[in-house]
Amino acid sequence: MTDPTESSIDLTEKILDIAQDSGFKDLIDELTTQYNLSSFELQSNIPIPLELMDEENIEISTSEEASQYLAVLLEMINEPGIAKEYPFLLTGNTNGTKTNLSNISLLYSEDQPLKERTVSTNDQLLGSGVWKAVNLKQNVFVLGHTHPKLFGAETSKVFTSNLKPEIKEKYKIAEAGLNLSLQDLYMLVSFQEILKDKVPEDSKVYLTVLMFNGDMNAISIENGKFKKTKVVYK
Numbered sequence: 001m002t003d004p005t006e007s008s009i010d011l012t013e014k015i016l017d018i019a020q021d022s023g024f025k026d027l028i029d030e031l032t033t034q035y036n037l038s039s040f041e042l043q044s045n046i047p048i049p050l051e052l053m054d055e056e057n058i059e060i061s062t063s064e065e066a067s068q069y070l071a072v073l074l075e076m077i078n079e080p081g082i083a084k085e086y087p088f089l090l091t092g093n094t095n096g097t098k099t100n101l102s103n104i105s106l107l108y109s110e111d112q113p114l115k116e117r118t119v120s121t122n123d124q125l126l127g128s129g130v131w132k133a134v135n136l137k138q139n140v141f142v143l144g145h146t147h148p149k150l151f152g153a154e155t156s157k158v159f160t161s162n163l164k165p166e167i168k169e170k171y172k173i174a175e176a177g178l179n180l181s182l183q184d185l186y187m188l189v190s191f192q193e194i195l196k197d198k199v200p201e202d203s204k205v206y207l208t209v210l211m212f213n214g215d216m217n218a219i220s221i222e223n224g225k226f227k228k229t230k231v232v233y234k
Contacts, residue, residue, distance in 0.1 A: 012040040015189050019182065022226040023052060027171045028182075031163075044186060045159035047179035048226075050217055051172045056227040059098045060218050066090060066104040067233045070210060073146055077212045083148035084114035087121040090142040091133035094204055099140055101231075105129035116154050119145040119187075134199055141199060142206040142218055143191045147177040149212040178211050180219065185226060188219055 019028060028046055037043045062070065069088070077083045087108055092101035107125045108114060126143075133141060155161055158176040160168075173179060188207035195205055206218040208231060216231040 011186065011189050011193070015182065015186050016040075016043075018189070018221060018224060018226060019048070019185060021224055022054070024048060027052075030167070034167075035159075040182075044181065044183040046182045047160045047163075047173050048181055048185065049172045049174060049179050050215075050228055051174075053180075053219075053226055053228045056220060056222055056229045058094075058096075058229050060229050060231045061098075061100055062090065062104075062231065062233040063092075063100065063102040066101055069104045069106070070216070070233045073210060074212075074214055077146045077148035077210070080151045083151065083212070084116055085119035085145050085148060086114065087119050087143075087145045089126060089129040090140075090144055090208065091129065091136075091138045092140045093138050094140050099204070101140065101142060103129075103133065103136070103138070105132070116148055116150060117158060121145075130195065130198065137200075139200050139203045140206070141191075141195060141203060142208050143187065144208040144210065145187075146210045147212060150176055178213060178215070180209060184209060185219070188221070188226075192221070 016028065028043065031037065031046050032043055073086055076086070089105045089107055090101040091103045092099060105125065107121045107129070109122055112120065112122060114120065130141060150158065155176060160173060160176040160179060163173065167173070184207060191207065192205050195203070204220065206220050208216060208218045210216045216233060217228040218231050220227055220229070
């Protein structure tokens with residue numbers, strides 16, 4: 001998840017329009033009204049349940065090297081004290097029906113403070129990872145981060161944890177850390193904007209989140225709607 005800034009204002013309307021066209025209008029409208037979410041900064045905490053998102057008919061898998069890194073991250077985000085939101089970039093190639101993500105770049109430095117509920121990406125490392133992929137003639141770019149298991153007081157600080165049970169049931173909202181959020185979708189749209197004119201025209205751009213239960217889906221925008229594709233990395 002990311003912290004929306006003033007620079008995101010011109011993207012918020014686009015994000016909300018796509019989310020509503022993707023079947024999340026009632027969810028967004030109800031939570032916005034009930035919890036007085038008067039700005040996109042507040043709305044950005046709205047959980048987006050993956051169960052209600054349509055699927056894209058494509059296969060996505062990762063290389064052995066990338067899978068090993070992801071397995072380590074999965075262990076880390078289930079460990080108290082080091083369970084943080086770790087940013088990373090996956091790149092590879094697609095033939096239209098099958099995608100292989102062969103390269104992974106970690107997007108944080110050793111001295112960079114990481115948090116449990118927001119993600120911070122090192123822009124220099126991101127730029128370097130994208131440049132490397134372009135030079136390798138890769139055409140798939142997946143910006144990712146982890147959703148760690150929350151421990152202790154951190155759990156009660158999350159918007160999802162404080163939703164009424166009937167709302168969670170109505171919209172199939174999972175426990176904190178196992179949903180996407182409008183913040184995450186903002187990250188995808190922002191990443192697409194950043195890559196314009198920097199990657200091949202036929203490139204596929206995704207956001208992915210490695211959940212603490214091991215689930216991992218790549219999210220893309222297809223025909224004006226958010227779509228999910230399961231990433232096989234084990």
